[in-house]
Amino acid sequence: MKSSYSSILVVGGAGFIGLHVNKMLHSHGYNTVIFDNLSQGSKQAITHGKLFEGSIGCKEDLEKVFSQNPIQAVMHFAALTDVGESVIEPAKYYIQNVTNTINLLEAMRKYEIKTLVFSSSAAIFGVPKSPRINECHPCLPINPYGKSKLMVETIMTDYDLAYGLKSSCLRYFNAAGGDPEGEIKNYKRKDNNLIPLILRSLLHPQGGPITIFGTDYPTLDGTCIRDYIHVDDLASAHILAMEQLIRERRSSHYNLGNGNGFSVRQVIASVERVTGKKVNVVEGAKRPGDPAILVADSQKAQSELGWHAKYPELDTMVAHAWQALI
Numbered sequence: 001m002k003s004s005y006s007s008i009l010v011v012g013g014a015g016f017i018g019l020h021v022n023k024m025l026h027s028h029g030y031n032t033v034i035f036d037n038l039s040q041g042s043k044q045a046i047t048h049g050k051l052f053e054g055s056i057g058c059k060e061d062l063e064k065v066f067s068q069n070p071i072q073a074v075m076h077f078a079a080l081t082d083v084g085e086s087v088i089e090p091a092k093y094y095i096q097n098v099t100n101t102i103n104l105l106e107a108m109r110k111y112e113i114k115t116l117v118f119s120s121s122a123a124i125f126g127v128p129k130s131p132r133i134n135e136c137h138p139c140l141p142i143n144p145y146g147k148s149k150l151m152v153e154t155i156m157t158d159y160d161l162a163y164g165l166k167s168s169c170l171r172y173f174n175a176a177g178g179d180p181e182g183e184i185k186n187y188k189r190k191d192n193n194l195i196p197l198i199l200r201s202l203l204h205p206q207g208g209p210i211t212i213f214g215t216d217y218p219t220l221d222g223t224c225i226r227d228y229i230h231v232d233d234l235a236s237a238h239i240l241a242m243e244q245l246i247r248e249r250r251s252s253h254y255n256l257g258n259g260n261g262f263s264v265r266q267v268i269a270s271v272e273r274v275t276g277k278k279v280n281v282v283e284g285a286k287r288p289g290d291p292a293i294l295v296a297d298s299q300k301a302q303s304e305l306g307w308h309a310k311y312p313e314l315d316t317m318v319a320h321a322w323q324a325l326i
Contacts (some may be wrong), residue, residue: 007031012042024235032105042187062107073115086145097148111179132297168241169253173227177317178324186324214286227257230311235282257296
């Protein structure tokens with residue numbers, strides 16, 4: 001399965017999830033090439049592998065990285081992920097997340113690489129119709145970000161049928177936490193995920209308070225509920241999914257979460273417990289495209305991949321995220 005002559009191409013590997021997957025790939029004995037334009041990721045956070053600076057929007061960059069490296073499989077994280085921004089600037093999201101992904105798939109076709117693990121999202125489901133979302137849940141995304149991820153999943157189904165390009169779509173919920181060993185630091189210039197946003201507000205109070213977007217949702221405390229999954233648990237799922245693809249040569253898709261939902265107010269309380277600091281909070285209006293509750297049912301990943309969340313506790317995720325910032 002592993003080859004000393006081949007590498008895993010980690011597209012968007014300088015970003016939050018890609019960095020942790022890259023590190024875990026190395027701990028499992030894989031060579032990696034990180035392909036990233038560094039628009040959102042950080043070169044100094046890369047702890048392993050070879051960096052190739054480039055964009056999936058540039059076919060010449062893709063040609064160079066595939067022609068110069070013996071790639072065995074691809075993991076694709078290069079996407080825009082801000083739900084609110086996608087509503088305001090949908091074209092930006094369809095170009096990066098859909099059009100540019102087709103560039104990547106075409107490069108893979110040319111070089112006959114037929115194994116892809118795709119970073120999808122729970123946003124493909126839209127408003128939940130059940131307490132926990134499994135893979136059979138209807139896909140009715142309510143924002144351009146979610147629509148862009150679903151479009152790519154549909155495209156990859158067609159690429160499998162027509163060209164034999166096998167893929168595993170990992171629909172994860174809210175990635176959280178940080179490197180348990182403290183090696184990977186968070187150098188991001190901008191965060192749009194709740195936990196690091198709150199933590200950064202403690203480090204840089206001049207940036208203003210944290211806004212709770214909506215306090216009248218049909219939840220216990222009126223704020224949105226999300227399923228937070230530790231980035232290290234996501235990393236292990238990516239490796240298990242890739243190895244399954246290589247071994248079984250069948251496409252698949254999995255929902256990844258810890259099965260527990262935490263409200264915005266619960267996350268704020270966790271941050272205050274872990275850091276011992278008071279969070280400055282204001283209440284604001286709901287954001288367009290935000291469902292009230294998103295919680296995963298990950299039974300399929302557990303049964304087919306043998307995957308289990310190692311770090312399901314919210315305070316642990318907050319503590320590891322805090323460690324990455326300080």
